[in-house]
Amino acid sequence: INLLPMAEELDISSDGKKRLSELNIHDRMSIYVQIIPPLVKASTKEDTDVHVQCIYNGDKFIVNVPNTTTINELKDKIQTQCKDRTIIDFKLSNEAKEELDLNDINRILKSFGIKPGQTIYATFRATTRKTQSLISNTQNNISTDSSLTLTPKTKHDRVMVICKFPTDDPVTFQISVRDTITQLIREIKSRIPNKRLVLSEINSNDIHINLENDTFRCLADLGIKPNDKISAIMIDKSPIYSSIVSKQTTMSLKPDKQIKLQSTSRIPIGLTNLGNSCYMNSALQCLAHIPPLTNFFLESMDRTHMRDNEDENNDWNPYDAVGDVTGAYAELLWNLRRRDENNPDMYTFTPNRIKDNMGKKDSRFASSDQQDAQEFMTFLLDIIHQELKTKNKNDRNTIIKKLFFGEITSTVTCTACHKEDSTINPISSLSIPLNRQERSFWITFITKQGKDELTLVDVPIDGQVGHLVEAFAQKHNEPSLFYYVLVMLPDGEVDLNTSLSQITGDELIFMEQEERCDNIRPKLLEKPKTASTLDNCLVL
Known part of the structure; x- marks a missing residue:
């Protein structure tokens, strides 16, 4: 439990036996009591699980394992969650997002400094077993004929992407069949020369890619094989009118x-x-x-x-x-x-x-x-x-001249002979003061139960603090609340007869009291029947 007056916190441990008056707290001052839930000690039991957040192909799930689990056992458990999909490009990071060395698959999580209750991150890609087999067979066939080609092994799963534009020359690049449609679209968009163009369609031979439903699927999942060609067609984007344009x-x-x-x-x-x-x-x-x-x-x-x-x-x-x-x-x-x-x-x-x-x-x-x-x-x-x-x-x-330039006539009159001298000057802007009719205040309302509520209240600018309290009570649909509110500023209580012009800030504290206060309702102010507009705020 912390006890706080308006400005500083009181030390309960050293001042617990002192009287409030000894701590410079006097009548009608306020003390705020802040109750903080006790901190729950983290469990140190050895069998508490490590939480492994798995991220793949845009999806997420969590696997809980003891910190005595090996890398190989963890990978097998994640593989079970992926069912008929095969895990590839498996990476593991600790709670600080630092990548771990997975060369020794029999190494336990505890040896990396991972403690029970911590969260670590596993990222990987998951492909169908058919796709994995297709990629493996293709690589094996190319490896067999390695004496006939100089193409590096890492290029055997590549496909050619041809970006076609309405007027500009096509742009080509390569991408892996293991990459997702999302990655393909990102690569295509990075090569669009201007913002007028939009990606219309992607296809490869008889395969048409759905730009909405296929985004997390790999190219190989859609039947696209290494050395295939993909066409990405860009079109001009049609403009659309908004409300700022006249019809x-x-x-x-x-x-x-x-x-x-x-x-x-x-x-x-x-x-x-x-x-x-x-x-x-x-x-x-x-x-x-x-x-x-x-x-x-x-x-x-x-x-x-x-x-x-x-x-x-x-x-x-x-x-x-x-x-x-x-x-x-x-x-x-x-x-x-x-x-x-x-x-x-x-x-x-x-x-x-x-x-x-x-x-x-x-x-x-x-x-x-x-x-x-x-x-x-x-x-x-x-x-x-x-x-x-x-x-x-x-x-x-x-x-610009038609809309933003005008002329202003300045007239000087002699007080003796009353002769007038006029001068015409071009202008592009005219500064006109605004006549403020209302003022806004942020009210922090502390209820009898100790709850804090923040409310924005508008009142006439020539009103008093009492008008602000009255407007606050009406906004809460509780007129009688007017008689149970104490108005506070950091330097003490505020009288309800105080003019709002004397309140320099826009924040006040209203404290609900158990007993009725001696608040007297102020005289009614005439409010404008309609909301303020620019026209009636201009002082000409």
Whole structure:
């Protein structure tokens, strides 16, 4: 049992006989009692089992054996669990994930320092006996004719994989028939030249591989033999609209040139943080949710995916020809609204390209340091404006100027003659203060039973602590709770008449009391009938 006041822990062993007043604990202070379950001593019995976590072909199971078991006995027991499959490439690691030397199969686990109750790890691959026989026979036949070939023995189980792309030249590599479909797909994806392409199908002669159900099976299990050829076919990935794109883009095209799109209302994916790049991600997401700007870029990109393939020879991102930053921004918009058929649960996109190009324009954005989001957004829009203007023969009327540039009139009036002098200046941003109407507090509620509950409570910003307690009681559907709550801060009790403006932090402690307190309900405050919006928060 530990006794804790608001700040420090009390030493029960040395101060157990002292009065609380001797420990500087006075009336109306609070003490927290923390009860910690006693530690259970680990059993030291010699017959306690060692837990062997077995991992193979994507599956897991646990085998329990004494630490006097030999490597060979352990392998036999695991083989029994695998039934009609044969264990190959068997490896064993201790609790620290350090691989053990298995040359002496009669060595017991105890000799490796493995103690009862510990968990060790066995990794291996399991193939059917037919597959193992096929591989063994093939190796034996090739070994017999070793005088006729210079191919190393380790290459006898290889197959040729040919990756076929829509436009680029095929890419070939070799893989073992013992490898799984998951390993094959991983190798194929590492050779895909760009993110527009997606793996469509894999086949070998008359064998068609199911990309969903066959992932943990070995190539040999599917009937693929050494020296066979596997074809992997890649296709262009069709884009999909998300809620950040207006439907007017597709409706403006002729029926015979409708883009291959699918409507969806899913939330656009997020952006991966690159160091302290949250300032950049925030600015990019704000811009991406401006439909006129997003439609402007994506309409031209979508036209490279027509049904009649009229524009199939065009670059998939025409804005690469406008400028490095403009092309990177258009590519980012494209990826924010795309769905990855191979990874439908993908929630983020990594904006490496736009960060690299912005860093080349200004060294501030090349580092991993935090920067100002507004400065980044202004700088980005200015570069895109300049690149579009240069590409359009210095036409200043770009989409950036239409959407983000305006004019502000400043008027100065003389107090003596009342003459007015006006000046018009171009602006790209206007800072306007927000009128806060509510404030949020995190309440740690300690019940009479000693349980801690964390609750977020919103109250009018001009209220008192009593209003906060009242809102908390209403949120718990227990109005009478108002009279049984003591409000605390680290420096002591807080009066319910205290203005919330005097509370600098956003965390308070509410302690439920056994007896009714002298709490008096505060005067009612007028709450806004509707939730706060940007329009009614702006102070003009």
